Amino acid sequence: MPDRRDPKQPDPGTPADETWAAAWDTEDNYWTENFSSRPYYIGPDYYDRFRPAFRYGFESAHHSMGRNWDEAEPDLRSGWERYPHRGEHASAWEEIKDAVKDAWERVTGQRHSAEPPRRE
Numbered sequence: 001m002p003d004r005r006d007p008k009q010p011d012p013g014t015p016a017d018e019t020w021a022a023a024w025d026t027e028d029n030y031w032t033e034n035f036s037s038r039p040y041y042i043g044p045d046y047y048d049r050f051r052p053a054f055r056y057g058f059e060s061a062h063h064s065m066g067r068n069w070d071e072a073e074p075d076l077r078s079g080w081e082r083y084p085h086r087g088e089h090a091s092a093w094e095e096i097k098d099a100v101k102d103a104w105e106r107v108t109g110q111r112h113s114a115e116p117p118r119r120e
Contacts, residue, residue, distance in 0.1 A: 027058050027103070040098050052087045053096035056080065057103025068110055069101055076100060 031054045035047050060079070064072050080086070080093050080100075104110075 024055065024058060027054065027106075030106075031103070038099070038102065048087075049089075049091060050096060050099045052083070052085050053091070053099035054103040055085055056083050057100035058107055060100070061104045061107035065108065068108075069104055072104070073097070073101075076104075 028051065031051070032047060035041055035050065036044065040050070056076070056079075060072070060076055064075075077093050077097070080096075
């Protein structure tokens with residue numbers, strides 16, 4: 001899928017650091033494996049729809065350390081519309097915000113509820 005952002009503008013959501021790329025790869029693997037346990041899971045073919053939300057939550061949490069979800073959510077909601085990695089068929093905030101929150105809380109360690117039981 002081609003990158004549609006302006007090449008003259010820096011990508012505010014993606015550090016150029018290789019360590020970050022490895023960290024995202026690890027996170028992406030985690031969410032690929034655990035997606036089916038989430039309450040918003042629709043089916044295995046829908047992971048690609050939620051991948052940008054997981055990435056957005058992961059990246060945003062790294063840029064907003066010290067804030068909790070309730071403080072950050074209004075900014076994240078408005079930032080989602082400008083996020084360069086939303087994908088070709090970007091989902092609306094209400095459809096993906098729980099996935100963003102899951103990734104955010106995984107990075108910040110602010111999970112407020114227990115993980116739901118894994119569906120088989």
